Amino acid sequence: MxxxxxxxxxxxxxxxxxxxxxxxxRWPTRWPGPRxxxxxxxxxxxxxxxxxxxxxxxxxxxxAVNALPWHTADIAGTPVRYLRFDADRPDALPIVLTNGWPSTFLELIPLARRLATPSAYSNDDADAFTVIVPSLPGFPFSPARPSLEQPLQTHEIWHDLMQTVLGFTRYAAHGSDLGAGITSRLGGAHPEALVGIHLTAVASPSDATDVTIEEQTYLDSxxxxxxxxxxxxxxxxxxxxxxxxxxxxxxxxxxxxxxxxxxxxxxxxxxxxxxxxxxxxxxxxxxxxxxxxxxxxxxxxxEYAQGLTRRVERVDVPTAVALFPADLTQPPRSWAQRIYHVTRYTRMPRGGHFPAYEEPDLLANDLTEFFRDHRS
Incomplete structure (x- = not known):
């Protein structure tokens, strides 16, 4: 409920x-080197x-925060607070957006609005999404999961939210930073439900062999x-x-x-x-x-370092990778394809690790173009 x-x-x-x-x-002693x-x-x-x-x-x-379209749901004993931005059209594709750290839901608001109401940004209503922005467990305003050993991981909470609570049989997902890992696990665990996933970071294989020169350059970076x-x-x-x-x-x-x-x-x-x-x-x-x-x-x-979080092994749903030049690292397409079914790979002209806030138009356009072919 x-x-x-x-x-x-x-x-x-x-x-x-x-x-x-x-x-x-109480301020520390001023550092003698450059700022x-x-x-x-x-x-x-x-x-x-x-x-x-x-x-x-x-x-x-x-x-302003309280004026956002907040809802709450209880999923296996974990309260989850989330935002729901309804689309311009009732048959819009649902999408769940997940931020990373040290971000919050707030960072995703400019992107969510562009996806839900494209007509407000001079874009086509046919591309509208029903946008769900959950607050990560342990982040403002969703409490942490009760124990480290709780079996229901965040990607499973997201799936229950989208399907059981909200009734979306098929949906899309996007994530950055920690959210990219959650989105990857979501796509790997529930390929029957995901029409595709969109990422700004990718997981790495645990046992990569035959590494190319381009991939080794990436690993060195x-x-x-x-x-x-x-x-x-x-x-x-x-x-x-x-x-x-x-x-x-x-x-x-x-x-x-x-x-x-x-x-x-x-x-x-x-x-x-x-x-x-x-x-x-x-x-x-x-x-x-x-x-x-x-x-x-x-x-x-x-939890990830202690092996309490599921590793990303293989994701077979259609995957888009969007890389922003000031972000942490820039994996080549071949590296992403070791784990993902990459059908779109984009190097953006500007932006960094927080693209939903830094470059919401670029990110919204890439999401729109990728999922346009998967709406049916």
Missing amino acids: AHRMSVIAVPDAELDELRARLRHT WQAGTDIDELQRLVDYWSSSYDWRSHEA VARWSADEGGYQHQQSTKPLTLSYGLADSPAALLAWMLEKYRAWSDCGGNVSARFGDDFLLTQASLYWFTGAISTSFRPYY
């Missing part, structure tokens, strides 16, 4: 406490913390990226609890942890606020802060 709902109402006392914590941040070289730049962080504690209008963003940028992943995969104490206690630390990724992984040219806007970044951080979700958002990394 699903019903419409509001999702957040922060008491004045909690808002006052957040502002007090921000104003009393951003060793992590989040103190000048940029202090500027955002000052704005967060004084002029940032949480109440307006809270109202992954290794370099992991050495330079993968510290967060190692920590979240091995000792997430230790990290969570500081981020759950200090809003400045929480913002710093997230801000570094929005700058490093996006097509922002080093100026993260110009690409995303201060209010968007602070609303993302506020959502994690007020829901206390930062520690549980680390769970997917830990």
Whole structure:
């Protein structure tokens, strides 16, 4: 059973406490090297913390979040909150969109609106989708699954949501980052239900042989990226609890942890606020802060590292791969084809790791063109 709902109402006392914590941040000694070289730049962080504690209008963003088309469903004891954007037409193809980390549902809103109501963006109503945006378990506003050993993994929760709760016999799926892994598992586990999947990242085979020169170049780039940028992943995969104490206690630390990724992984040219806007970044951080979700958002990394999450072995449904130039790594088509039935492979002219927010038009157009041939 699903019903419409509001999702957040922060008491004045909690808002006052957040502002007090921000104003009393204990800052580290200034780093002697170039800005951003060793992590989040103190000048940029202090500027955002000052704005967060004084002029940032949480109440307006809270109202905007509550005005979204929220619903909730209980799936095998796990409450799932999700957004439903109804299409311009009743026979539209259903699609489930899944974000990654440190993202939230908020990042997917520009894409969801373009897919559900293409006529509002000068596109054809015939291409409309019925768009479902669930909030990941452990992210704002869906609680984490009750235990690490719970057998119902996120992709199975998504399938139950789409088929059992919403009644969609056949549907499409798109995912980025962690969401690409969930979408891949969904396609692998339920090929009878998926008309196709659309990804901005791909899984790697566990035992690749006969690696081509192009594929080896890609693997070398992954290794370099992991050495330079993968510290967060190692920590979240091995000792997430230790990290969570500081981020759950200090809003400045929480913002710093997230801000570094929005700058490093996006097509922002080093100026993260110009690409995303201060209010968007602070609303993302506020959502994690007020829901206390930062520690549980680390769970997917830990569960995968501990072998509690199903590996992606083979996905035979039609698959589209869209790569954005400022994203983490760029797998060649042949690498993706080792696991997926790739029928569309696109290298985008711009954009980064957060394309649903950075380049919603490019991403919506690619999704539309891919699924146009699979609507029947």
